[in-house]
Amino acid sequence: MNEFKRRSAEINDLLCVLNVLNWDARTQMPAGGSSPRAQQLATVSALAQEKLLDPAYAAAAQAVSGDDVENRAAQQALDAISALKRIPAELTRELALLKSEAQDVWARAKAANDFGLFAPGLTRMVELNQQLAEALGYEGHPYDALLNMYEPGLTVETLMPLFEQLRAHHVPLLRAIQERPQPRSEFLNRSYPAAAQKSISLALAQKFGYDTERGRLDESAHPFEISFTRQDVRITTRIQENFLSGALFGTLHETGHAMYEQGVRPELSRTVLASDLLGLYAVGGASYGTHESQSRLWENRIGRSKAYWDLHFPQLQAAFPEALADVDTAAFHRAVNTVRPSLIRVEADELTYDLHIMLRVELERALIGGELAVKDLPEAWNARIKADLGLDVPDDTRGVLQDIHWSAGMFGSFPTYTIGNVMASQFYAAATEQMPELEDTLLRGEYATLLGWLTDNIYQHGRIYTPHELLERVTGRGLDPQPYLDYLSGKYGELYGLAETNETAQKEQIL
């Protein structure tokens, strides 16, 4: 193994170790272990960073002259080193300190409905992220520098017009839905024994193609997927006895993430192309948005389709004979696709979720750009909720204080959820176009055809391509919301019997 590969493998090993330590902390660790675990994480992080910034590593990367893939890996290493070197050590230190403090303060502020308590920490967090953006550099808006950490190449200039298109579509569609009667969905909150929820969730994940010889399903407070190379890709779900959809669709969502990681080709294991070097995170997917496109494709496009439940509802009913005794496939399908504006992002349906995201993105972009002051944030939040969702925000706990992201310094990550929705429909449209037989395979529950196509076209490439390059390769164009808008109009037009449902949309609705 050459010097660059050897050093890259060592760094990737350490990132995988960080992932193991975090997985354990979130799923297995007893409460007492948290303080030493933080120290273990800090020690391994520091070592990984030290290895990454070792001048011999940059020299080894510069000496690479191999095939396209090797050259890409070397270039990505050099880019990450260069970015890390631009961030002043003092800023890194202060950000790390503030992140751990601000999350505690945020949790207390949320519990007490006291935005004033969180405001000073948030103000400092915005300032430090502005400094971070300046250090990293950008051409257009300072927010671009932060976006770039989660979605390489994405800019405000691309994002904002895209969001305008989405809002112009989503808000009228939501209004139209709100004028129609709602389907029954009370049965989703009946009693669903936890063990059965876990076993059917896992069975459905395996049916999609999740390989449990290289993975496992556990429970955690917040569901997630994490990998320690493609050989060990784990998912978690949150089981609530009185809410079936949480564990069920949460598992299908994480399964999409997991199959992406399991599909990265073996040669990329232990390389830069399975490492987020800037984030010190072992991950095989191209970006947060690309990853999200796969979780949403499998969860929503497949897992909430009529065809899917036509096939699998009998199995679900057998698992919960009492709770689902008076429910049929059609009723279940309608219930799990109910659109209903809510105050809380993580409880939102497929359509209103984007509105929650866009609100956050617009506000954080304005904060980073200096166009919005932290003190004016609650008012701006509440006004946007009213305008988009028609809801009055009764308190900041259910408003501006609901998400952990800002206290964790994650400015720039929110857009990736909606970008993922848009990409999912682009990829799905390309798959349908390239494989006329796809629809039939899905009607038969043969998910290997879709999984094979996604693996060949997306998963196997790991982080070789930027998200934009990948989209161009697979779909022949950049970010394009049209397939996503068509999908939503078609689906909800049919489900809610809306007049504007057109023929294409009706065809879409079969799946």
Place this chain on the structure above:
Amino acid sequence: MNEFKRRSAEINDLLCVLNVLNWDARTQMPAGGSSPRAQQLATVSALAQEKLLDPAYAAAAQAVSGDDVENRAAQQALDAISALKRIPAELTRELALLKSEAQDVWARAKAANDFGLFAPGLTRMVELNQQLAEALGYEGHPYDALLNMYEPGLTVETLMPLFEQLRAHHVPLLRAIQERPQPRSEFLNRSYPAAAQKSISLALAQKFGYDTERGRLDESAHPFEISFTRQDVRITTRIQENFLSGALFGTLHETGHAMYEQGVRPELSRTVLASDLLGLYAVGGASYGTHESQSRLWENRIGRSKAYWDLHFPQLQAAFPEALADVDTAAFHRAVNTVRPSLIRVEADELTYDLHIMLRVELERALIGGELAVKDLPEAWNARIKADLGLDVPDDTRGVLQDIHWSAGMFGSFPTYTIGNVMASQFYAAATEQMPELEDTLLRGEYATLLGWLTDNIYQHGRIYTPHELLERVTGRGLDPQPYLDYLSGKYGELYGLAETNETAQKEQIL
């Protein structure tokens, strides 16, 4: 924090991380994860060793001039560094390679009952361990150098006369027992639902004083205890539906180990005095033998006593109402103390276990001393089994090939099991002497008194003292088998109605 403390903390963090990775590999990891996990372990081990052998670390240790505890830590670091430096890099490399190869060959040889297949690898393993002994240095027998890695200060000169005393006691006692009728014990192999086995095992562990805010119980093929600082000390057990004793007493055994680790005083966390630097293992106990003394004290001395089951048998019966319907406390107590010679060490009872150990120790000492050739090993094994246990060994699978230890290069570790038995009785005798009220507290199921005494006298000290120093401090003397021999004679004299039961022994038997 000074330089030595800072560097020691970093090394201990890495050893804790190795323990987390190993715990996960043995309890949670899907099969596919094993190859990348081996690489992650190798990377972290290499980093820990690099940090340990960094000349700046030795310099920092040399510069320490603090209190007794700090000086001890510095001296232990210097000793480990010096030992590691005496081992040629080529020997370390060859040993690591041979260990992984030989374990595979051994597993195949065991499955095929083919000692000839394993013999060449074992021969080389003996040679490399002889070289290791020469590199590490010794005064008396080369085996001393290997012993010292597991039980600092223990020598052949101390060990062999001790073993002679034990054998002179155990063999006649075994013969006497074999002439008496056996109690019924068939009910131990009835059907015991796994979930109930796990929950009662954990409940009994907690009753002893195992703190599950800083620990957890899982299942694994081979039970073990492992710690990532005193704040996170985990145990495992092996549950077999048709064998109650395995999970039950296995858990009590590991609980003894775990309470030792949980009792190490907080100031020793992340220091040399919670690290086996030579073994690259995070551990708070003074030595393997000292650790084993605690697992055996809690499992056997307390957990197999009449008083214990007088208190807890009703709880057990409630957990397994069918399997234990026709069993009473006395019958259960007798059954779990049955002495019956068997070919297999891990299935042996408290008395014959020592005979299995002594056999192995004598043979491995002779191998390392060059007094026994590998080709003559099976014959020597079988002869000793016949002499001590009166059994004919029908095949090497159930004879010389049964244990993994030699293929894993662990020459010198076997004695610690029996040393643990001896120490356990010495510590227990000291506790009884110093606390006349101890017996009454145990009769009432108040284990906090014993745990408190053990914590004050043993656990809290971590690795500050050598095992010999610790024994001297607590009992006023070195290794002394008499309390152990008295305990065994008393216990089995009573259980099997042997004539030679004396009054002291009968008194012992109450507990």
